Amino acid sequence: MIGTKGTVVAVNGNMISVHFDGAVSMNEVGYVKVADKRLKSEVIRVRGDISQLQVFEITKGITVGDEVEFSGDMLAVELGPGLLGQVYDGLQNPLPQLAAQAGYFLERGVYLDPLPQDASWEFTPTAKEGDKVERADTLGTVKEGAFTHRIMVPFNLYGTYTVSSIKGAGSYKVRDTIAKLKDEKGNEVPVKMSFRWPVKRAIDCFEERLKPSEPMVTRVRLIDTFFPVARGGTYCIPGPFGAGKTVLQQITSRFADVDIVIVAACGERAGEVVETLKEFPELKDERTGRSLMERTIIICNTSSMPVAAREASVYTAVTLAEYYRQMALNVLLLADSTSRWAQAMREMSGRLEEIPGEEAFPAYLESTIASFYERAGIVRLKDGSLGSVTIGGTVSPAGGNFEEPVTQATLKVVGAFHGLSRERSDARKFPAIHPLDSWSKYKGIIPSEKVAYAHSFMRRGIEVEQMMKVVGEEGTSIEDYIIFLKGDLIDSVYFQQNSFDEVDAAVKPDRQKYTFDKLLTILASKFGFSDKNEARSWFNRLRQKFLDYNGSKWKEERFNTIEREIEDTVKSQSQGLDKAAEKILG
Numbered sequence: 001m002i003g004t005k006g007t008v009v010a011v012n013g014n015m016i017s018v019h020f021d022g023a024v025s026m027n028e029v030g031y032v033k034v035a036d037k038r039l040k041s042e043v044i045r046v047r048g049d050i051s052q053l054q055v056f057e058i059t060k061g062i063t064v065g066d067e068v069e070f071s072g073d074m075l076a077v078e079l080g081p082g083l084l085g086q087v088y089d090g091l092q093n094p095l096p097q098l099a100a101q102a103g104y105f106l107e108r109g110v111y112l113d114p115l116p117q118d119a120s121w122e123f124t125p126t127a128k129e130g131d132k133v134e135r136a137d138t139l140g141t142v143k144e145g146a147f148t149h150r151i152m153v154p155f156n157l158y159g160t161y162t163v164s165s166i167k168g169a170g171s172y173k174v175r176d177t178i179a180k181l182k183d184e185k186g187n188e189v190p191v192k193m194s195f196r197w198p199v200k201r202a203i204d205c206f207e208e209r210l211k212p213s214e215p216m217v218t219r220v221r222l223i224d225t226f227f228p229v230a231r232g233g234t235y236c237i238p239g240p241f242g243a244g245k246t247v248l249q250q251i252t253s254r255f256a257d258v259d260i261v262i263v264a265a266c267g268e269r270a271g272e273v274v275e276t277l278k279e280f281p282e283l284k285d286e287r288t289g290r291s292l293m294e295r296t297i298i299i300c301n302t303s304s305m306p307v308a309a310r311e312a313s314v315y316t317a318v319t320l321a322e323y324y325r326q327m328a329l330n331v332l333l334l335a336d337s338t339s340r341w342a343q344a345m346r347e348m349s350g351r352l353e354e355i356p357g358e359e360a361f362p363a364y365l366e367s368t369i370a371s372f373y374e375r376a377g378i379v380r381l382k383d384g385s386l387g388s389v390t391i392g393g394t395v396s397p398a399g400g401n402f403e404e405p406v407t408q409a410t411l412k413v414v415g416a417f418h419g420l421s422r423e424r425s426d427a428r429k430f431p432a433i434h435p436l437d438s439w440s441k442y443k444g445i446i447p448s449e450k451v452a453y454a455h456s457f458m459r460r461g462i463e464v465e466q467m468m469k470v471v472g473e474e475g476t477s478i479e480d481y482i483i484f485l486k487g488d489l490i491d492s493v494y495f496q497q498n499s500f501d502e503v504d505a506a507v508k509p510d511r512q513k514y515t516f517d518k519l520l521t522i523l524a525s526k527f528g529f530s531d532k533n534e535a536r537s538w539f540n541r542l543r544q545k546f547l548d549y550n551g552s553k554w555k556e557e558r559f560n561t562i563e564r565e566i567e568d569t570v571k572s573q574s575q576g577l578d579k580a581a582e583k584i585l586g
């Protein structure tokens with residue numbers, strides 16, 4: 001198959017049509033030769049002896065008659081130690097090295113080794129000569145940052161092999177042969193510390209998929225308490241321009257309770273990407289005391305790169321996530337924004353002259369989005385250990401309209417929905433997740449009856465607020481007015497979270513549960529205010545105390561002092577608990 005050659009017969013933006021001799025398959029990589037450069041491309045359609053390829057580079061200069069070499073390989077990534085801490089483009093080129101070699105304006109046709117070739121890794125064998133092994137079985141380990149990186153039988157070696165030789169403990173480079181395996185016919189295969197895997201094929205070397213059930217704690221109250229995400233689950237963050245999608249993902253990437261974070265910044269503004277790159281190495285991971293970057297991989301394509309590269313970056317990211325899941329680690333993949341990827345699909349579909357679906361997106365938009373999110377999951381590996389990939393994707397619907405196809409297609413497959421609201425971000429209520437539009441199918445850190453009870457105050461509070469806009473405050477009963485004030489309290493001191501405050505920015509589950517119970521008691525209390533003014537100023541004082549409480553260190557002196565003040569304040573007005581709530585409060 002290797003060596004199929006073709007010639008360009010048409011150029012249409014980033015898509016070329018190629019006439020070829022021999023065999024060519026879908027998703028195969030081809031290189032277009034332009035002057036002294038070879039531009040990487042991927043086969044996206046084959047019809048007879050004509051194939052269409054999307055080019056991952058600017059197509060300037062490609063003309064009819066140019067030669068194309070097909071590689072015989074699918075679009076793939078290299079997997080092995082040294083991935084952590086890297087910043088890649090969608091084709092797994094390490095961007096800092098690319099920039100150093102090619103200068104600020106990245107040159108076309110330059111592809112670099114994804115893994116450092118000269119780095120040495122301390123290998124400890126765990127398999128021995130004569131062992132029977134299968135794909136993804138561990139042959140040995142190396143230390144990669146804080147993690148034990150499994151050196152595994154390459155995932156494409158189907159069948160049973162016998163270890164015919166394996167290197168002893170020592171220092172090796174990624175392309176050194178560390179073992180030789182013999183298949184059933186006696187053919188010997190050398191195994192290195194790295195191997196390649198096609199990005200569009202899900203890695204499936206596990207015993208079984210489990211139902212995501214354990215919460216993946218993000219330390220964002222609104223998420224963990226009200227709209228939780230499960231380990232191995234999926235969620236989406238749709239939101240209009242500037243509503244806080246990227247900031248929310250950045251917060252999550254820092255504080256989420258996972259081992260590894262992979263950020264796929266596909267098609268966002270270049271400035272945002274640069275910001276992440278500058279900030280991350282300086283941030284410390286609380287659990288390991290090391291730089292956050294050591295457990296992070298960033299895949300970035302800015303909107304100035306060709307659309308095909310955006311698609312590649314999404315698949316590259318999820319493949320790397322699945323690879324680390326095979327090592328019994330918990331991985332979080334954040335994709336920002338999947339709308340840019342969908343736009344890339346639309347553009348290519350248009351060039352292929354396919355029959356368009358809604359808003360000119362291709363008819364397969366839904367199934368493509370679904371099969372991407374399906375690569376998330378918590379799995380039981382062959383050795384009995386668990387690993388997970390959780391996927392969170394942002395969607396940027398034009399005008400913030402959630403009815404558009406990308407949001408709708410994503411909604412159908414994810415387990416939680418964190419819809420950002422323009423109204424809330426304009427009012428600087430962050431995170432701007434809408435308390436009524438959002439939902440989650442997962443179990444959170446707090447019993448659902450308690451959550452539902454608190455949520456009902458949010459909902460009724462908003463209803464009263466809407467009503468007051470019509471009838472005015474005078475036309476509202478004191479009972480309704482108190483519901484409004486209670487809803488507003490929980491919104492101000494629990495839903496909203498100050499990401500710039502050292503303490504409030506990230507709240508551990510124990511503290512969330514503790515504060516939540518305190519708030520529930522207030523929500524469930526009956527108050528006997530003589531008028532609305534009294535009620536309003538009392539709630540204002542309470543809110544201010546609560547905000548100070550949120551900003552003070554957990555169970556330290558200041559915290560305890562404010563807590564007593566809050567309790568005294570509540571006692572001074574409370575006329576006992578609502579009977580219906582007593583059961584819930586437990």
Ligand SMILES: Nc1ncnc2c1ncn2[C@@H]1O[C@H](COP(=O)(O)OP(=O)(O)OP(=O)(O)O)[C@@H](O)[C@H]1O
Nearest residue numbers: 239240241242243244245246247248396430431499
């Ligand atoms: N949690 C937050 N706390 C404080 N400010 C925030 C928060 N989230 C967002 N902001 C403010 O809103 C601005 C826009 O946020 P962000 O860039 O995340 O929006 P976005 O939804 O990603 O926008 P785009 O659609 O352009 O990508 C930020 O620069 C910041 O000023």
Ligand SMILES: [Mg+2]
Nearest residue numbers: 245246247268
């Ligand atoms: Mg953004």
